[in-house]
Amino acid sequence: MGKPVTASMCVCSKHFRKEDYCAKDIQMNRPKLKRFAVPSLNLPKRKVYLEEHRHSSLGREERYAKRQKVQELQDANIVDAPLCDGSEEAVQLTVVPTPYGDLTEEEKVAVQNLLLLSSRVAKGLVDKEVQVSSGDIIITFSSTIKEDRHLNSLTGIPSFTLLNKLALLVKKNYPDIKKHKLSIIDRIVLVFMKLKMGLKFNVLSFLFKICSASCKIIFVEYVGKLANILKSCIVWPSYEECQQNIPSCFIDFKSVRTVLDCIEIPIEKPKCLCCRIRTYSHYKGRQTLKIMTGVSPAGLITFLSKSYGGRTSDKAIFEQSHLINKLQSRQDSLMVDKGFLIDKICKDHFIKLVRPHFLSKKKQFSAEESKENISISRARVHIERVNQRMRIFNILNNPLPNALIPCIDNILVIICGMVNLQTPILSAGKF
Template sequence: MPSVSSSVPQGCVMAMSRDAESNWDVSCCRETQAAITSSAAGPIGGAARTAPVQDGGSRDAPAQDGDDPAAANAPVQDEEGDDPAAAKVPAEEDEVAQALLELSLGSRGVEDGLAARLLEKGVQVNTHSPEQKTSKLVDLLDTDSNVLAFTGLQSISTLQTIVSGVAAVDQTNATLPVYDRVVLVLVRLKTCLPFTCLAALFGVSRKTATRHFYATLQKMAAVLEAAIPWPDKNEISRNVPQCFTDYREVRVVLDCTEVQLEKSHCASCRILTYSHYKGVHTAKVLVGVSPAGLITFISNGFGGRASDKACVEKSAVLHKLDSFEDDVMVDKGFNVDDKCGQLGLGVVQPPFLRKKAQFTAEEAAKTLNIARARVHVERAIQRMKVFKVLRGPVPWEMVGALDEVFLVIAAIVNLSTPILCEKRFGVS
């Protein structure tokens, strides 16, 4: 993120560079990752259960002198005196155990007959080898609801469209298909599952899952950048909702959002990312929304130390507006009057109370009307925060990819259900 790294020492993770293979230099501030190893699975089979033994004795132990006659005549003493109901259960279990043993030894000649006998006893045996089990997370994405739950996309068709776009620009010969790689990125953004879990779900190593995430994320950002358009003035005028009736000259509504970061070991990074407003280390991004509720601008990331005014000026979003024609709507914290005045732009902003005891009736009405209009940018940001990766804290090694993360998520929000329904448009 250029705005964050402008004053960071060389070699720091905040100023890390990416090469053609998307290898990330995190030599400074890298958090040590604990190795996670899976425990070996125990044996499938076990010793056959035996009937319970009364008084702590053994099934095969002979009756002793002085034993209770009732215990001596128990059904476990000999075959002639066995109770048929008690002997039936061990016999069936021995038969099942023998069937499982023969199957495990690969006795193909008796498998068909044993399978029928096992089914009669209600025992299901999985004879497939682990190599034949190919079920992965992508197999679950067979309905729109599952796609929404795992990826944040509204439908399967939207997912397939994104995959087609990424496949058109993908030049790698990776063993993992493009579809799987795109899903891996989306699942990571939506659920924030660690790469160890993603590796297991996609049948790859953790290192491979991490490499595919960063490489595919850049390709997705390049493709989805088209989903964040900057509409012209005529298009804005044709799609003015009722709440903007008094503010028809507003071209964009601006607001900033922050996401918490993991605390870095680098002192320079901690200084740049510490947010006095949040009280934690954050990254900040400027979001612009059209009056119709469409995200039309997403800036590069800034450190939490940057003010809202600095984010507006460094993002150059004001230079996209037409002088003496367009207005910009901002909250009270954006002190951009001077900059907008230099560019010939109008500013729509809630009035300040200053030293007055209360607002006048006109000022109160203006505050209410602006709040009704500005709520749409807050709703757009709220939709972005549905992706758990933006709820933080973001892992420090992902800081260098936050620009692409914000862009991809903003594009997905634009591809979702519109924020404003049709009845919100038109003159009331």
């Protein structure tokens, strides 16, 4: 026999049976998804919910008719109202019907006024032009240079006329279809600022708003281009031209074709031991490069040799430059300093050598030798003035980086060409 059924147990059994019935009823009425349906937020709604909201929703035709009615009211109800700035001109304002039917008269007027203010559009106040922000306006560094004296101080170029001429020649001789951040004038100004002021590439990158690597690439590229253009400014004159432009200080030396001198440029100490030995100058006490220049009696640079190590003597540079082949035998003369020991070479080619006398074992110079030394020094001082103009470009005064040593020949051609394009060293009264 089983256990007796108590009242409490009957109540619990009834309670459980009722819950089972409710769960089955809910499960039967709940909408079910198909077997391969993807769950989403757009779940099917119950029939009771659809029946409750069926009468409240409008059909497509009724909604279209309502929109047409609202549009007709908007087209019909047009009033004139003043502009926002208080001018006398009037604009058309659309009266939008308010759907608030349970509001008081004052509230309806307030809502209507707010709708009028929100829909107000003033005629003639819409700016349809192209708007330009301040970031679109790019000001280059070269455009900030306005005067010739400022250009000369920064770059060594005497005038904007010469700068524009150089840019035109570069564009003509080296056409380039690529797009660059800097114009041709900006790139030329960058090169000459490096030559004149000796600025580092990171400073130039800050001024021209490009990276330092791009500055170096532009410098190396345009140094070669400008050198090919300006090398035509270094011309070897004929004998007749020299005779027609003899200054008064060269009256005693009319046959002098050119005045020779060597300049030394300091460089950084090379890593290679052989290069250190070749470039060490006992005269300067450091590593240098030596270049020989020739200046006409009128003050123009007429000859420029290649660069050599500071250890090279003036005689060796003169021999390897083959300048003697440009002189005419028994007609031309050379004026040099005491460092040019080229007596034998000039004698073999029948070239007269004008050079200050050596004291050697003498106690003092004779009267004729003293007068001749004074005359030579008075005439030869003009080549020092030419060298001074070259030294204005600070790249020749500061130690040249090892990376720019391969460009030194082109750099000197540019500098000598610019010196010849400047005002003459001798005034018209000196001839």
